[in-house]
Amino acid sequence: MNISRRHFLGVAGGMISSAAAGNCKKVFAARQPKAPPNPYGCVVDLTACVGCRTCEQACNRVNHLPPPKERLDDRTVLDQKRRPSTGAFTVINSYYSGRLDEQNQLVPTYVKVQCMHCQDPACASACITGALSKKDNGAVHYDKSKCVGCRYCLVACPFQIPAYEYFDPLTPRVRKCTFCYERISMGGKPGCAAACPMEAITFGNRQILLEGTRRKITANPVRYLNKIYGESEVGGTSWMYISKDPFEKLGFLSLPHYPMPHLTETIQHSIFAYMWAPITLFAILTGAMWKINPEQINHAPGFQAQEDHI
Amino acid sequence: MSSHAHPKPAPLEIRFWTPGVLVLFAVMLIGVCFIIARYIGGLAVVTNLDNQHPWGLWIGIDVATGVALAAGGFTTAAIAHVFGRHQYEAVTRPALLTATLGYTFVAIGLAIDVGRSWAMPKPLLFWQGNSVLFEVAMCVVVYLHVLYIEFITIAVERFRGRVNLPGPFSILNDRIERLLALADSILGKTMWVFIIAGVVLSCMHQSGLGSLMLIAPTKLHPLWYTPILPLLFLTSAIAAGYPMVVFETTVATASFKRVDEMEVLAPLTGVTKYLLGIYITLKIGDMIFRETYVYLFDGSIESRSFIVEMLAMIVPWFMLMSPRLRAKRHTLFVACTTVVLGIALNRCNVFLIGFNPPYAVKSYFPSISEIAITASLLCSITFFYRLAVTYLPVLSAPSLASIEKESS
Numbered sequence: 001m002n003i004s005r006r007h008f009l010g011v012a013g014g015m016i017s018s019a020a021a022g023n024c025k026k027v028f029a030a031r032q033p034k035a036p037p038n039p040y041g042c043v044v045d046l047t048a049c050v051g052c053r054t055c056e057q058a059c060n061r062v063n064h065l066p067p068p069k070e071r072l073d074d075r076t077v078l079d080q081k082r083r084p085s086t087g088a089f090t091v092i093n094s095y096y097s098g099r100l101d102e103q104n105q106l107v108p109t110y111v112k113v114q115c116m117h118c119q120d121p122a123c124a125s126a127c128i129t130g131a132l133s134k135k136d137n138g139a140v141h142y143d144k145s146k147c148v149g150c151r152y153c154l155v156a157c158p159f160q161i162p163a164y165e166y167f168d169p170l171t172p173r174v175r176k177c178t179f180c181y182e183r184i185s186m187g188g189k190p191g192c193a194a195a196c197p198m199e200a201i202t203f204g205n206r207q208i209l210l211e212g213t214r215r216k217i218t219a220n221p222v223r224y225l226n227k228i229y230g231e232s233e234v235g236g237t238s239w240m241y242i243s244k245d246p247f248e249k250l251g252f253l254s255l256p257h258y259p260m261p262h263l264t265e266t267i268q269h270s271i272f273a274y275m276w277a278p279i280t281l282f283a284i285l286t287g288a289m290w291k292i293n294p295e296q297i298n299h300a301p302g303f304q305a306q307e308d309h310i
Numbered sequence: 311m312s313s314h315a316h317p318k319p320a321p322l323e324i325r326f327w328t329p330g331v332l333v334l335f336a337v338m339l340i341g342v343c344f345i346i347a348r349y350i351g352g353l354a355v356v357t358n359l360d361n362q363h364p365w366g367l368w369i370g371i372d373v374a375t376g377v378a379l380a381a382g383g384f385t386t387a388a389i390a391h392v393f394g395r396h397q398y399e400a401v402t403r404p405a406l407l408t409a410t411l412g413y414t415f416v417a418i419g420l421a422i423d424v425g426r427s428w429a430m431p432k433p434l435l436f437w438q439g440n441s442v443l444f445e446v447a448m449c450v451v452v453y454l455h456v457l458y459i460e461f462i463t464i465a466v467e468r469f470r471g472r473v474n475l476p477g478p479f480s481i482l483n484d485r486i487e488r489l490l491a492l493a494d495s496i497l498g499k500t501m502w503v504f505i506i507a508g509v510v511l512s513c514m515h516q517s518g519l520g521s522l523m524l525i526a527p528t529k530l531h532p533l534w535y536t537p538i539l540p541l542l543f544l545t546s547a548i549a550a551g552y553p554m555v556v557f558e559t560t561v562a563t564a565s566f567k568r569v570d571e572m573e574v575l576a577p578l579t580g581v582t583k584y585l586l587g588i589y590i591t592l593k594i595g596d597m598i599f600r601e602t603y604v605y606l607f608d609g610s611i612e613s614r615s616f617i618v619e620m621l622a623m624i625v626p627w628f629m630l631m632s633p634r635l636r637a638k639r640h641t642l643f644v645a646c647t648t649v650v651l652g653i654a655l656n657r658c659n660v661f662l663i664g665f666n667p668p669y670a671v672k673s674y675f676p677s678i679s680e681i682a683i684t685a686s687l688l689c690s691i692t693f694f695y696r697l698a699v700t701y702l703p704v705l706s707a708p709s710l711a712s713i714e715k716e717s718s
Contacts (some may be wrong), residue, residue: 016709025575060633071466072476081671083362083669085361095556122525122526125441126441126442126443126525127434127438127441128438128441128444128447129432129433129436129438129444130436130438130441131436146432147425147426147429147432148424148425148426148429148430148432149424149425149426149427149429150423150443151364151365151424151425152364152441152443152522154361154364155364155365155522155523155525155665156525156526157527158526158528158529158670160361160362160667160670162361163361164361164364164425166352166354166359166425167351167352167353167354167355168352168425169349169350169351169352169353170349170355170426170427170428171426172352172425172426197545213405236393253528253668255528256527256528260526260527261358261440261525263519263524263525263527264440264442264524265440267521267524267540268439268440268442268445268521269439271514272439277514278510278511278514278661281509281510281513282506282507282510285388285392285506285509285510286394286502286506288393289391289392289394289502289505290655292392292393292394293392293393293394296391296392296394296501296502296505297502307466
């Protein structure tokens with residue numbers, strides 16, 4: 001009897017503790033990266049881009065934005081290091097990596113900037129209402145009907161892409177490249193990729209694109225650095241780049257290779273899984289009040305009882 | 311604690327409009343003009359915010375600092391009501407008032423800051439559990455209600471048995487009395503739930519505010535970016551609670567010519583030396599562990615701001631260690647005010663000074679109108695504090711005049 005009871009207790013205890021441990025593992029497990037399984041992607045070949053800005057023009061057209069302020073034949077804007085804005089979801093800047101051509105002239109490299117459509121985006125994790133979300137086709141999509149205008153997405157974005165309509169008093173929107181969500185949903189290409197005369201932007205299934213790009217780099221080791229920017233940066237992005245020059249000389253940031261929401265979501269979900277932390281704290285404080293200051297719970301109208309105790 | 315019972319809180323019954331209050335009111339009105347401009351021309355007209363610096367002075371001061379300094383509300387409720395230290399009851403009401411006003415103006419400040427003010431309730435419909443901001447917003451919304459529920463008891467005490475509406479409204483007198491009696495009996499039985507819920511909610515969103523910036527590891531300066539930032543925000547808010555109570559009580563008793571309440575304040579800050587010690591230990595330990603001391607003396611704005619912030623914690627900590635300095639009203643006030651300013655600087659460091667987006671071409675500095683609106687909100691808090699203590703039983707310190715009469 002005694003032995004069997006001990007045995008039972010042992011087994012029960014073991015079960016309880018292993019269940020608790022399992023739950024704890026679930027609660028305290030580091031966040032797993034999220035990404036749609038089969039998204040589209042784009043690869044920009046920086047060795048092919050000539051800085052004609054046809055993509056800027058096409059982007060403004062398909063997104064119903066006013067045409068680019070600067071005329072297409074004005075090459076000086078390329079040196080301005082512009083950022084995407086409410087009136088231009090993509091811009092091209094030129095960089096000089098120090099490489100010289102046969103006439104000893106500095107060779108410019110043109111870099112197209114737009115939303116990278118992160119696989120596991122910080123903006124979507126940060127967004128207070130889920131107005132920003134990662135779609136299965138790869139687009140990081142903005143739904144203005146949910147937006148509050150807190151601009152936490154602008155704080156969170158590691159590429160500093162979203163732009164805000166600060167001049168609008170009541171209905172400002174967050175503006176950024178849409179990955180031409182409607183067009184690619186209907187089987188089309190993004191406006192910029194369709195318009196590029198140099199075919200510098202390759203659009204397709206991200207996984208297949210990656211494999212093809214790796215083959216391309218292996219086949220042309222002189223033309224390309226052995227690096228695909230965006231393959232693993234911030235957990236991977238839908239837009240990726242290949243280049244001859246080191247990326248850090250072309251205005252690209254050195255970013256962590258884990259998804260940006262990793263730490264915040266790990267902390268949040270560890271504390272708020274099953275609301276265990278708030279409930280525990282509530283229970284401890286109730287216990288403390290019960291033990292130390294019971295009249296607060298038993299009779300007292302909270303604030304009036306005080307006089308008796310002084 | 312002196313031998314005689316601490317007097318009950320009572321309305322001050324002073325003249326409300328004084329020259330100082332008129333000045334406060336003028337600053338409030340100026341702010342209102344700028345708020346109107348914001349709703350005509352958009353944020354671009356009144357702020358220096360841009361796409362690289364989406365959060366400015368309003369988030370740093372009105373929201374982050376406002377929430378941290380409202381911590382006096384839950385820390386005094388915890389010590390007096392949960393841990394039963396009834397000698398501190400005298401400061402719970404003014405601290406509750408400050409917290410209620412503080413959070414109300416956090417909400418107003420946020421409403422001005424967000425682009426679509428009318429869309430503020432949307433997070434209640436569209437839940438996004440991954441977002442730290444969602445958690446903070448939910449806690450603040452619920453806590454604001456808890457604060458008002460706690461505050462109802464003060465209004466009930468003031469008006470119960472005294473409802474006397476003029477003229478045709480007098481038929482409502484009886485009904486309002488019954489409503490007040492009902493509120494009194496329900497709140498009397500359930501107040502403990504709200505008191506504890508207030509402490510829990512505060513712990514959740516104080517730490518949540520610290521998690522906000524953890525999503526931007528490449529933008530926040532390493533002196534502040536640490537995985538324990540939520541813990542630092544929580545411990546610093548708890549440590550700032552009592553110094554803030556000392557600050558506001560000293561200012562209030564001095565300006566209303568009341569007894570200075572030192573017999574309550576001096577022992578209260580005896581707890582602060584431990585709380586502040588925990589925070590400073592965590593902060594320095596974190597700096598050593600992550601080896602961020604390499605940035606300490608590089609002469610940048612960030613390093614200097616960090617040093618000032620740390621000194622504003624460490625110096626008053628040493629001052630509070632000395633019972634002699636704590637017992638003196640002036641030195642206690644100086645120490646506590648320094649802590650309050652240090653916390654404010656810490657929040658500004660995390661949200662503004664330490665925030666360096668790599669592509670930013672210029673740094674952020676608040677515009678005149680941003681400063682004017684912030685000043686207006688701070689003056690509004692002071693204005694409504696005076697209004698509340700004038701007509702509601704909040705302060706319990708006897709007036710100096712009555713004490714003199716008694717002794718003569």
